[in-house]
Amino acid sequence: MARFTFKLPDIGEGISEAEIVAWHVAIGDRVEEDSPIADMMTDKATVEMESPVTGVVVELAGEVGDQVSIGAALVVIETDAVETGDEVVAAPLTSAQAETAEQYEAENPGVEEILPEMGRGTASGAGGGGGVPQTPAPAKAAPLVKAPLVEAPLVEAPLHHPADGPPPRAGEDLKTHALASPAVRARARDLGIDLASVKTDADRVRHADLDAYLRYGSGEGYHPPRASRAREDQPIKVIGMRRRIAENMAASKRAIPHFTYVDEIDVTALEAMRADLNANRGGRPKLTMLPLMIVAICKTIPDFPMLNARYDDEAGVVTRHGSIHLGMAAQTDAGLTVPVIRDAQDRNVWQLATEITRLAEAARAGKLAPSEMGGGTITVTSLGPLGGIATTPVINRPEVAIIGPNKIVERPVFKGDEIVRAKLMNLSISCDHRVVDGWDAASFVQGLKKYLETPVLLFAD
Structure with a gap:
């Protein structure tokens, strides 16, 4: 087998380098001739790079957002052709790339026979996955423990009317179970309201009781709708x-x-x-x-x-x-x-x-x-x-x-x-x-x- 080094061609007049905006392959992927490898962006356009040969990807020049010079190695592919001795070394690899390749070798024992002296690399980007797939070992299941059932006592709820002021806080003289129609239950669920914390002067919670609950105070049982809750920070790489x-x-x-x-x-x-x-x-x-x-x-x-x-x-x-x-x-x-x-x-x-x-x-x-x-x-x-x-x-x-x-x-x-x-x-x-x-x-x-x-x-x- 032989290694083929695909060098970044001249993709625009006066262009000295291009940015990797997406990988379509990862280390260990088999690519066919003319199949997409990566999307490269210059100051003027985004160009899709295609593989000139069929083989297995063993090295990638960098990660999404990295710049690659014209004429520099972009991808190294292990082909079925006879070794010619004309081997080109790919661009330096990051520690993250090397670690990913080591994990891939460890989880695929026969990979050295397919990829001798495989270079370290990974890829991420649209269409190409986020690098070499990993299969974590299954965690040992914890034994099941049956918790004893505890029957909560029923507490008689005092009558409440909106004019009486805000309802009491959760846990203060409240019934543990509230009667309500399916529509009221659905609305309370959407609002994140525990029906047990809503007081009513009837035998069941009504829409008017929910309105009064929201108007006069939420108490501990109320949570804002999910759409208004804080979300996790999302770092986005500018590329x-x-x-x-x-x-x-x-x-x-x-x-x-x-x-x-x-x-x-x-x-x-x-x-x-x-x-x-x-x-x-x-x-x-x-x-x-x-x-x-x-x-x-x-x-x-x-x-x-x-x-x-x-x-x-x-x-x-x-x-x-x-x-x-x-x-x-x-x-x-x-x-x-x-x-x-x-x-x-x-x-x-x-x-x-x-x-x-x-x-x-x-x-x-x-x-x-x-x-x-x-x-x-x-x-x-x-x-x-x-x-x-x-x-x-x-x-x-x-x-x-x-x-x-x-x-x-x-x-x-x-x-x-x-x-x-x-x-x-x-x-x-x-x-x-x-x-x-x-x-x-x-x-x-x-x-x-x-x-x-x-x-x-x-x-x-």
């Missing part, structure tokens, strides 16, 4: 997409002096036009606010080129881009990601809606290509119906501006001497104050406001 987001946001806030400007926009006419367009869209995708917002941005940007820019602060150069490559912040199960709509200025509202849908679905499925995640020149971030009154979005560095439409609400407004119903939306914009002045940001939003409040202009040349 993969979550770590990338943390690093990028921290770098952005550290390096960029943010300021945020917010203005109110009347989108009554825009929403009416959007409803008309959707009613006559045929087989085209349903329009949300976002494609219309992007058209307004693309029409306004030429008058404010300082916002469609990227700032290389190390070189001290601001590049004002002629094309609008618009980042679209999208929430996924793995965290926030920003796919980019290329040349947004050349697309009409229906083309934008189609591209937004495609990119959003690819982001949620984790199938965005590296070229679809970088090179943005300005970003839009929207929480939709959860948008709140106003947001202060963080700039997607090295861009210099990010736009955040907020929730649309209906409010009464004055139109001359009349009060009418209007659909209003606050629009936020955060800018890099090293590149964009407050006057520029406010003027840009006023330009957007003109298009959004007079939506026919969105379709005029």
Whole structure:
């Protein structure tokens, strides 16, 4: 048999290392050719690594969250091929990995014949289990002891009415058994209330007695519902997409002096036009606010080129881009990601809606290509119906501006001497104050406001 060392290939231009975000194999697993081994994340994408050979995994390069350099050993596989003498040593192993491998050998006596001089390693992560399976020895059963039955004396419960004040504490002149309907018993069980501690002026506990018990004092017999009880602490390792987001946001806030400007926009006419367009869209995708917002941005940007820019602060150069490559912040199960709509200025509202849908679905499925995640020149971030009154979005560095439409609400407004119903939306914009002045940001939003409040202009040349 021979050992095959699978080295991490070059998985992206300019990438020197990648992070292990998931193992699909563990020490001792048999893998088939082209079966998944691990998920590796770079600054731009997550790539699934596949085994080039069939064999048994004997070494892993690290644990989830570790960085592996391009060209370094990722997995060592024992194959059925003839030994060639070209053996490559895998990356150093942790003490936890070595201990797991020793346990595996001890619990599988014949493993040395299958895996001679097996390296120490373990794995954890989605799809691959948490390392080598362990089978603990069964504990010796303790002998059963019969406890003597004790018959508690019955105590006559005094009459109680809510007006009499709080009920007595548990154990003070209480009956040891209370009569109640199944519905009352179920409610008491959900609330964690011992029915024996609830006093009543009837022959059985009623819903009104439970209400009085909760209103005037819980006593020792009451426990809060399980949903409100304290839970155990849950340490979560910050890896993969979550770590990338943390690093990028921290770098952005550290390096960029943010300021945020917010203005109110009347989108009554825009929403009416959007409803008309959707009613006559045929087989085209349903329009949300976002494609219309992007058209307004693309029409306004030429008058404010300082916002469609990227700032290389190390070189001290601001590049004002002629094309609008618009980042679209999208929430996924793995965290926030920003796919980019290329040349947004050349697309009409229906083309934008189609591209937004495609990119959003690819982001949620984790199938965005590296070229679809970088090179943005300005970003839009929207929480939709959860948008709140106003947001202060963080700039997607090295861009210099990010736009955040907020929730649309209906409010009464004055139109001359009349009060009418209007659909209003606050629009936020955060800018890099090293590149964009407050006057520029406010003027840009006023330009957007003109298009959004007079939506026919969105379709005029």
